[in-house]
Amino acid sequence: MYLMATYRIEGGAPLSGTIRASGAKNAATKQIVAALLTDEEVVLHNVPRIGDVAITADVCRALGAEVEWSGESSVRVRAANLRTVDVPVAFSGLNRIPVLLFGPLLHRHGRASVPLVGGDDIGARPIDFHVDNLRRLGATVELEGATWRAQARRLKGTLIDLPYPSVGATESVLLASCLAEGRTVIRNAAVEPEIVDLILLLQKMGALIAVEVDRTIVVEGVGRLRGAEHRILADRIEVASFAAAAVATDGDIFIEGAEQGAIMAFLNALRRVGGEFDVRADGIRFYRGGELTAVALETDVHPGFATDWQQPFVVLLTQAAGLSVIHETVYERRFGYTAELRRMGATIEIYNTCLGAKACRYRFGDHPHSALIQGPTPLRGTGMQIPDLRAGFSYLIAALVARGPSLVDGAHYVERGYSSIPEKITRLGGRCELV
Ligand code: EPU
Secondary structure: OOOOOEEEEEOOOOOEEEEEOOEOHHHHHHHHHHHHHOOOEEEEEOOOOOHHHHHHHHHHHHHOOEEEEEOOOEEEEEOOOOOOOEOOHHHOOOOOHHHHHHHHHHHHHOEEEEEOOOOOOOOOOOOHHHHHHHHHOOOEEEEEOOEEEEEOOOOEOOEEEOOOOOHHHHHHHHHHHOOOEOEEEEEOOOOOHHHHHHHHHHHHOOOEEEEEOOOEEEEEOOOOOOOEEEEOOEOHHHHHHHHHHHHHOOOEEEEEOOOHHHHHHHHHHHHHHOEEEEEEOOEEEEEEOOOOEOOEEEEOOOOOEOHHHHHHHHHHHOOOEEEEEEEOOOOOOOOOOHHHHHHOOOEEEEEOOOOOOOOOOOOOOOOOOEEEEEEOOOOEOOEEEOOOHHHHHHHHHHHHHOEOEEEEEOHHHHHOOOOOHHHHHHHOOOEEEEO
């Protein structure tokens, strides 16, 4: 892990060659937490070596679980005895994982305390759904100062109707309900591939969970869960980020382990812009199919175009001819990073209005959640300060496209979610080093 480091990038070289996709950050962290639902050993393979996994492992260790790396990418978790139900305040604000610990801790010890969670500054990101759902499952949950405290003798199955298909809220209900008494029905659930992967692990551990049509998930509570072994799916955000980088730099890359099913909406958007891809048995090749042209798209929950693909795609669109339109419907302020792109020469304007047809929660109020991008614009290398994880990778792409050197400060944001970035970029012929 690199703290307070800066990437030095010399742009202008097309990316070409082969890299291997890492395991998904947003699956690995949740599955380490799921391992706390049993006192037996859970072995996870294809775990990425990233900051968020390290933080999650440390939280679980602080509670008394053994979490050990074995080999390059396997992690063994054994929570035979948990020595405390209080997540230390030191983990407040580092990421959003602690809020998922309520379910496992309530099942193991009937009590849990969790400090306020943080995460990137891309919207308000409340945890009201999580708290409401735990209460519906029978827990008392109160905020005391900066700590959430929950208690329950045994959680009881219930009907949960999510106001929005939140990834984290769906996961926290899954983790809280698979050992609850009776049946839990989650309506309007999120069905991201990482959630399905979590369900696969829980099924191996002995849970009874059905994913039905129309975003309904039905959980039949069981008496106990056991140990299991699971290989985590490839990181569809890392895949899309590198694919956007390859097409933006007019390169040609192959990503081993990339899975088509998890990125269908991205592939459609990429093809509409003028990117091309060949899906092979062991991965996907990405390259330019012709001139890049502007598109209009809206982010959405899965199976829509993921909000975490938005930032790399915006950089790609600065290289596409015409006026592109992006309507961000998942977070209310996820375009702050575009100011730095404008300094590099991009023409991007941000609007509070909905520039799209999807029903959006940010229709009213002051939410800068739509963008117009006029391309193509050459980009100039410069000094940049990374504000958050996905914006950080998009700055790397912009620096790789740009003429001249760039110093991109805040590598720790990127290292939270992407593993071995300078190594991967260098392997693809890009000039990137940590200084
Ligand atoms: N929301 C609420 N109340 C809640 C929970 C969510 O209003 O109690 C709102 C959020 O404010 C947001 C929307 O619902 O506007 C979606 O949030 P969601 O709960 O789905 O997001 P999350 O679980 O906090 C995960 C990923 C994010 C990814 C989103 C959407 C993890 C650790 N994070 O966040 O990933 O953008 O789902 O797919 O899984 C990233 O990896 O860089 C990242 C930000």
